[in-house]
Amino acid sequence: MGRAKKAVLAYSGGVDTSVCIPYLKNEWGVEEVITFAADLGQGDELEPIRRKALDSGASQSIVGDLIEPFITEFAFPAIRANALYEGRYPLSTALARPLIARRLVEIAREVGADAVAHGCTGKGNDQVRFDVTIGALAPDLKVLTPAREWGMSREETIAYGERCGIPSPVSKASPYSIDLNLLGRSIEAGPLEDPNVEPPEEIYALTVSVDAAPDQPQVVEIGFEQGNPVSLDGERLDPVSLIRRANDLAGSHGFGRLDMIENRVVGIKSREIYEVPGLLLLIRAHQELESLTLAADVLRSKRQLEQQWADLVYQGLWYGPLKDAVDGFIERTQRTVNGTVRMKLHKGSATVVGRSSATNSLYVPDMATYDAGDRFDHRAAEGFIYVWGLPTRLWAASQRG
Numbered sequence: 001m002g003r004a005k006k007a008v009l010a011y012s013g014g015v016d017t018s019v020c021i022p023y024l025k026n027e028w029g030v031e032e033v034i035t036f037a038a039d040l041g042q043g044d045e046l047e048p049i050r051r052k053a054l055d056s057g058a059s060q061s062i063v064g065d066l067i068e069p070f071i072t073e074f075a076f077p078a079i080r081a082n083a084l085y086e087g088r089y090p091l092s093t094a095l096a097r098p099l100i101a102r103r104l105v106e107i108a109r110e111v112g113a114d115a116v117a118h119g120c121t122g123k124g125n126d127q128v129r130f131d132v133t134i135g136a137l138a139p140d141l142k143v144l145t146p147a148r149e150w151g152m153s154r155e156e157t158i159a160y161g162e163r164c165g166i167p168s169p170v171s172k173a174s175p176y177s178i179d180l181n182l183l184g185r186s187i188e189a190g191p192l193e194d195p196n197v198e199p200p201e202e203i204y205a206l207t208v209s210v211d212a213a214p215d216q217p218q219v220v221e222i223g224f225e226q227g228n229p230v231s232l233d234g235e236r237l238d239p240v241s242l243i244r245r246a247n248d249l250a251g252s253h254g255f256g257r258l259d260m261i262e263n264r265v266v267g268i269k270s271r272e273i274y275e276v277p278g279l280l281l282l283i284r285a286h287q288e289l290e291s292l293t294l295a296a297d298v299l300r301s302k303r304q305l306e307q308q309w310a311d312l313v314y315q316g317l318w319y320g321p322l323k324d325a326v327d328g329f330i331e332r333t334q335r336t337v338n339g340t341v342r343m344k345l346h347k348g349s350a351t352v353v354g355r356s357s358a359t360n361s362l363y364v365p366d367m368a369t370y371d372a373g374d375r376f377d378h379r380a381a382e383g384f385i386y387v388w389g390l391p392t393r394l395w396a397a398s399q400r401g
């Protein structure tokens, strides 16, 4: 691979990505490093991050607000897909990566760069998501991954940065590795690496403990249109405000914590803690509305494809052909997912207490009822069961010989 002249680096302000700047220039001969820090609703102050990149040697430091596309183009499709990796993790980090990669590529085009770069290590999932996405969108761009190759320990990385004039982290660095955006927070490493150790309360930031949650339950009504959440308690909200509100609400009742052993793309198991209050609440409610509005066979097929969708997104294949095809199926199903779901939040749980759809409910009361007014033809069951049970009776008879 020939040398890159100008690289656009995905920048977080942390030690690794900061050290990437002088490293790319000094060790790999990159002439110009332009950084890009994405605002994904993580609530960080971005101006200090922007300045830190310049102080670390970036020739240009770009900060971009991606919150709105993050929610509408990435989070909402995940809600429509009820996407839960390994049945649990709603992909809060995974969903952000193809968007950041897409923006890196756009910026590379705008500034005439011949490379993009990121500070991911070689054993995480994020490197896979970045590299695959960049390769799909811009095969001509070089992808530079210093942290995957420099082989420095954390101390060595900090020392390298100090030699290049990058201030070391002021406070004693937290033992945890944290990723944060508007959809949630992931916490790894430090004492959590022992899967048998209970997570200390101090690691949580978006959710209260069950002990601290209010004794009074709270019911929230979530409105959906074509599978997208559009209102809370009857108030129409734009997508970003709706997610924020759902996070606050669910988090304040201690809902949305996960502690799981997860299977990474690179073949290892890792222990992950997540706080995903709003997203998990919305997915639960969405599943519930689908149970009312989707036909049984569509629902069953969709449940299988949802797992596939979650795997694809987790594994970095957002822009791949199977994801594209499954998206087509999911979109088609969502036209009838209109209605409201009432969820009761209480002491760490979110339980459905009601669902309704004025336009698309497939629940037919006079078919379902046991009261007077029952329209179901009970006698028709006999012929149905005769045919339905025929193969079983024939097989059982053959076994008896």
Ligand code: ARG
Pocket (backbone or CB within 6 Å): 091, 093, 094, 124, 125, 126, 177, 178, 179, 186, 262, 272
């Ligand atoms: N295990 C989660 C995932 O793969 C979270 C990864 C967090 N990333 C990070 N660089 N800390 O989606």
